[in-house]
Amino acid sequence: MKRKIFSGTDLFLILPLLAAALLAILLPGIKKDGARHAVIVLDGETAADVNLDALTGPERHTFGEVEIEFSPEGARVLASPCPDKICVRTGLLTKNGDTAACVPERIVVKIVTEKNDIDAIAY
Amino acid sequence: MRDRPSPAYRVALIGILSAEAVALSFLESLIPAVPFLPPGAKLGLSNVVVMFAAVSFGLPSTLAVILVKSLFTLVARGLSAALIGLCGGLFSGLAMFALSRLTLRGGGKNKGAARFGYIGISAVSAVCHNIGQLAAASVSAGTTLFAYLPFLILFGLLFGSVTGTVLGVVLPALRRQTAVFTDKKKNKIKSKVKDQ
Numbered sequence: 591m592k593r594k595i596f597s598g599t600d601l602f603l604i605l606p607l608l609a610a611a612l613l614a615i616l617l618p619g620i621k622k623d624g625a626r627h628a629v630i631v632l633d634g635e636t637a638a639d640v641n642l643d644a645l646t647g648p649e650r651h652t653f654g655e656v657e658i659e660f661s662p663e664g665a666r667v668l669a670s671p672c673p674d675k676i677c678v679r680t681g682l683l684t685k686n687g688d689t690a691a692c693v694p695e696r697i698v699v700k701i702v703t704e705k706n707d708i709d710a711i712a713y
Numbered sequence: 714m715r716d717r718p719s720p721a722y723r724v725a726l727i728g729i730l731s732a733e734a735v736a737l738s739f740l741e742s743l744i745p746a747v748p749f750l751p752p753g754a755k756l757g758l759s760n761v762v763v764m765f766a767a768v769s770f771g772l773p774s775t776l777a778v779i780l781v782k783s784l785f786t787l788v789a790r791g792l793s794a795a796l797i798g799l800c801g802g803l804f805s806g807l808a809m810f811a812l813s814r815l816t817l818r819g820g821g822k823n824k825g826a827a828r829f830g831y832i833g834i835s836a837v838s839a840v841c842h843n844i845g846q847l848a849a850a851s852v853s854a855g856t857t858l859f860a861y862l863p864f865l866i867l868f869g870l871l872f873g874s875v876t877g878t879v880l881g882v883v884l885p886a887l888r889r890q891t892a893v894f895t896d897k898k899k900n901k902i903k904s905k906v907k908d909q
Contacts, residue, residue, distance in 0.1 A: 593768070593813075593827035595881030600833025603812075604874075607840055607866055614863035634855020673791060676752040689860040691752070691850065694793045698856050 804845030835877025
């Protein structure tokens, strides 16, 4: 069967995916933010819920062997014993939906804004 | 068309393709991490070989190459990386196989021709790889990680297009390589290579 490197029909595959991804990235940014919380999920259960906008300065907490910093700007993973350090490289989480995951340590940090009407539509 | 391959041929073929896939993923791991990339986004050069298997040799050979690649990940990067990679590999392998079997229908001179090019198949398969990875990562993290998905789709489309282009370019070499050890008489190579 003869096959080209690029066929015009490829656009029917690529463009819808591209449009969906761009929409999903841009839409949450439009939303007005309520108070932002950093939610820590450890072993599948919520281990902590920190209201970031109520903090006055940076605070460090350790969950398992993972060290996390909460501050009014956002939350980030400072240190983890995992091999890939994907969670640390994710950096500072600021917006609703931002997530840093350390799968080997089974810990996830998520930013969640308090529910309001627009939240209900977007999520 | 090619004769039905013997078990020995299949094993040898899968061995060579797996070795190439493992070598490519090792070489890729030598490239330093790029800071602005979302976690889990990689070029995925070894998928060039996986896609060659899917397009040319069917589903069992493709799945075998994916399995060997995951075994390498298990040894090199540990259990959770291997499970995530295996899940992504299975999703993308199925997508590659399915999309590569679709042909154009209806009248016209293009009837029966391949429906999608290498770039289209590769880009969608890369996105499927990301979806599989996220599903496995979500299960093992105990909470949904699909917030990453939009970013992974963007880079999956980009990197998938790159690997699809690479496959299109290196395809003649890959075919020559498999033909050399398929045929007892080298003078048959030309006629056999033509039919794909």
